Amino acid sequence: MKATSKAQQKAAxxxxxxxxxxxxxxxxxxxxxxxxxxxxxxxxxxxxSTDRKDLPAKKNA
Numbered sequence: 001m002k003a004t005s006k007a008q009q010k011a012a013x014x015x016x017x018x019x020x021x022x023x024x025x026x027x028x029x030x031x032x033x034x035x036x037x038x039x040x041x042x043x044x045x046x047x048x049s050t051d052r053k054d055l056p057a058k059k060n061a
Contacts, residue, residue: 001046004055004059005055011032012032015028015048016045018032019036020041
């Protein structure tokens with residue numbers, strides 16, 4: 001699944017970093033913590049690797 005906004009892509013990158021042990025899980029908050037708990041490393045990798053060029057800053061609700 002591709003990220004739909006820059007904020008989502010950034011949160012996925014933070015969660016992926018924690019999954020890989022590069023950052024501490026306790027430092028995660030909000031969406032990145034939810035993503036860490038509910039997504040696999042491969043799902044996070046796919047979302048975090050989305051090209052940010054054409055993404056909006058935030059997804060409209």
